[in-house]
Amino acid sequence: MPVVRSEHAPVHEVHNARFISLIRPDVGSCELCVWRTEVAPGSQGVPHRILGEEAFVLLSGAVGMLIDGESALLAPGDAAIAPAGSVIALSNAGAEPAVLLVTVRRGFAAELPDGSTFVPPWAS
Template identity: 35%
Template sequence: MTTTSSPLDVRLADARPVVTPAATMRTYASPSGPAPASIAVWRTEMAAGAAGPLHTVSEDQVLVLVQGSLSATVGDEQLDLRADDAVVLPAGADRRLTAGPDGATAVVSSVPGATARVGDGDPVPVPWAR
């Protein structure tokens, strides 16, 4: 992994995008991102009513909602988040994120190298966190 001792300024336009059916993730920092770092930080943008699949991730993730509203189903719990709320999504917990009527924008962080699994599928690398 490459890191630098100088600060790096990353503009949203320079963040590496990954588009899925449910959201667009834009990587600000990661080992292979525009700002090489030992952590991964990305922005998640979801359109109104968009919902991700029920899935698990191998590493903890911290999500801070910066705009809109979001429903997070984590295990058996349902959390309704508003702008400026945060949630820790624990490793291995079933989760589904659904944007509210005005959409949702969040900043998320995790350790790099996470994998995600949908249903009984094989784990796949989380591309915005590597």
């Protein structure tokens, strides 16, 4: 049975956020990727177009979620789904990190503002 211990999960730092890669193909997943995202206090995320569906569950803190121009403030326990092709960004106006659990399908990618494609190492 594949078990990923949080303390052994790879960590990636990008745009004022930390991504802790939990479930991914190299630990036994065939279809899904799951990671924990920690959004730094006082940060504004970079808007980007996602090329696959992405689901978010806020575990702690508060996070602002922007999906295709619509914004919402999420509280712990709230969830949001961003459809493939949407432009998203996360922000944290609070004084504490916001912690989310995020899931996508294997092979997920995003298009950055400069038009380049980014395949996150925590989702491939």
